[in-house]
Amino acid sequence: MRRHRSGEQSVANGSSGSPVEQPAPGRRTTLLTRKRPPVAKASMNTSTSSQPCAPSSCQLRRSGSPVFWGATSEAPLYAGPLGEAIGVVPAGAVLLEASRYRDVFGGWWISTQxxxxxxxxxxxxxxxxAPAADDAAAASSWCRVYDTRATPAAASDSEETLSSRAALPNTVMSWRCVLPAISCAEVSRTAAAHFLFCDAELYAHYWSxxxxxEKTARDWNFEYQRAVEQCWLAAGVFCTDASISATNPPARPEAVPHVQLDTLIAAFRSEAERTVVQIWKEATTPPPCRQVAAHPRFPDQVYFHGGILLRRCVDTPDGALGGDEMAMxxxxxxxxxxxxxxxxxxxHALHVPLHAYCTFGGFSFLCSAIPPxxxxxxxxxxxxxxxxxxxxGAVFAGTSLAPPPRSGFVSDLLQGLGRALRFQGGDVPLEWRVYAGRDRRLYLSQAHRLLPPVLPPHRTDLSVSVSSLPSKPLDRLVGTSAASCLYASLLCDCVRPELxxxxxRPWLPNECVCTPERLAKRASDAHACRSEALASQSCAVGAWIKSEGITRVAGTLGFQFPVAAPLLSVESCTMCSGEIDANELRFGVCTNPLQCCHICMHCYTRLVFEHPGREGACADRLDQFCPAAARCGAGCRKAGSFLLVPTLTDLLHANGLSLRYLAYVLHRLPQTTRGAVEHWCHVELVARTAKHLLQQDLRTATTPVEARSVCAAFFTSLLQPAGVTSDRFWRTRLGPALQSRFAGVCESFRLSVPSLRLVAERVASLAGVTLSESCLSSLALLSASSNSAASHHGTDCETGASRRKVGSPMIATATDTGGAFIEIEHIAPQTRVFPAPRLAPPSLSPETTSDAGAEGKSETIASVRGLVERLLLFWVGYAQEGANDAQQPFYLDESFLHSSLWRLG
Structure with a gap:
């Protein structure tokens, strides 16, 4: 490898991709020609460039005796766990077990080579x-026919030894594992022990x-709350058009409040990013010399600067949440x-301070304004x-040990919010709290948990091979998890907002967080626990994802189903000039940043399936390209680097699936079109894993120069299509990390060389790294090495210019290894911040959507008037020290009440 002063780094040349290896193989596997297996496997057309790579024998060979399974009846053969049926195993066939795998829903799968x-x-x-009749039916298709491990137990055998001899997978899973529970007291201990959950205590400390x-610090919370209220006022939430015109202030266009809010949000985002970068720069600076002040109790985790509270998303030293990754x-x-x-x-007259989530230098920060x-x-x-x-012993100074009785008005507000959030009966999570602010606003606190979990709980350590069976049943594995880790798992492994x-049906907000009485009932009454699990919406969602959810996304990606979500526009195909309907996938073929040239899926399938069969065509179907389709004048991408529209992430999220199910979507792709679309799944799997590894590497960098060097070295190892460095990187880092992060990745696969540009673009986008266009275009040279004449002469299909004309001193040096190089323009924080709210409140209940006309308008006015009246009575009766009337909401102002709401009567 040749490293340049300019920050570029050469990429080794090669023509074959690097498979994702298991952590233990002794040699690199090679691509084998696909033959007909001993069982009846359905015929299919697959891409040779994205063909799965055969695992080495040492990965599949058991250290002990072989295990054979016999089919008692005709049974399907699948492409992978929860995958597509690709063939049929006839009754009486005997298969040699290669490995075992337990999916995240508890089902057991056995592979055969x-x-x-x-x-x-x-x-x-x-x-x-278990037990149930369906279990017996499911297991009756296969029986063990030979396994020498089934030997009598000796007196000295340990429990681990007995478990390793277990010939049959343990299919028993208790109802308490399907529907786990954590007590309110354990939730409180978790919140008190970790700074990510200490909202009220940190806000109180910094506000007082x-x-x-800090005289120069902006009051971001007041500006945000006032701007949001102005947007709701402009949308007619608190009054009708007549009442708006009757207010004392002159009426302004509805766009003005939203412009102000957007400007405020952009300024907050910029300040949060600037502070996060400053924290990163001061990592090695002594504390007295730092510009950003740290919390006295959490010196390396909690910061305050410019009116913004920043919490680094890392775990405590004792691992309360299960590690830094879980904390992120x-x-x-x-x-x-x-x-x-x-x-x-x-x-619903409840407020949340402005938040942002910023990632830079390998660390993520939860940033928020300070409510009073x-x-x-x-x-x-x-x-x-x-x-x-x-x-x-985790009570903070100033915490009231004798809280006032629950206010009926606040309970009604929470109930209304719960109904709007589609919680059954208007209930809300038990740990939610409401605090009275000095600006006469009611603030939600401890509102960390909202979305229900997907049940049964997901576990990434259930993928096991024959030689390493789990030493303990699943019940005990789940039961030994700490309460804080269980709470973190329930918080993270939840349903998508779209779903x-x-x-x-409405949701139960506290299926897994229980009162002590309910927890004791579950522990003592197995029948009651079973009834709750069967009626659980979270369990129903898990069953839906396992069957229909994964099938819907795989069918849409495989051209079998129309695109139901997300919404797409109708446009023209730049290859056939036909119309691309709103429910069809489309593919970006140009290198223009605007992504303006798209072709339809019919032209795409003809390109990748028909061209390789013609004489003189490229052997790799993903190496095809169509220059005539790039009408904007920019370069043309090769088929392996076409941009999928909508993106795979958007497709999964819009259909209610998290990316954790991506490997199962890959297994369930239709076999007829799998070779044309599976590389997008491979690219996303690799890119998501590579982003995680790059963040780990960036944590060691302390200066911008070091950060660029780390990124250049990482991209060089990732994008090499062949070589010792590439082999070591994929075998020791990327492969094991990919299998640990994505459940269902049970077999290594090969990335197509034409897809390397897409990998580079996707990793750079996820990590906040900007690669130069010349760097991305140079990756096309890697796949052109098989044709030396084309690689040194003619026109580059992705740049549209002569290669000799594009050359520069840096690139000329890099051509010694094929012409590809890494050039990083800059590294920026990745930030998500609250967007501007909707113009109108969401109507999520049938009662609100059925109202229309004058009757509905009068009912809305009456409900708003009643809400404001109760707010006035609440604040009159709530004596608060240090209240600031100048910052109170506009609807509590006396002039507004007289001129607006009361005039409507």
């Missing part, structure tokens, strides 16, 4: 609970002790939940939670 080296999978059992001393997931989940609540809560309240301003209180915090709001 085919003649071509690939793995075929049989479904041993789909059961997640630090914020007043918790921070991302907290932000997502608060973003949803921020859209709905203002319509103290821990003593708790309005609704739960005595059991406070007692639990007191018993754990949450479109699910046909």
């Amino acid at each position: 085919c003649d071509d080296g690939t793995l075929g999978w049989i479904a041993y059992s789909h059961a997640t609970v 002790a630090v914020h007043p001393r 997931k918790c921070g991302r989940a907290i932000y997502r939940n608060l973003e949803i609540i921020a859209h709905v809560a203002p319509g 309240y103290d821990t003593a301003n708790l309005v609704p209180g739960d005595r059991s939670t406070v007692v639990a915090m007191e018993d754990s 949450f709001f479109t699910w046909p």
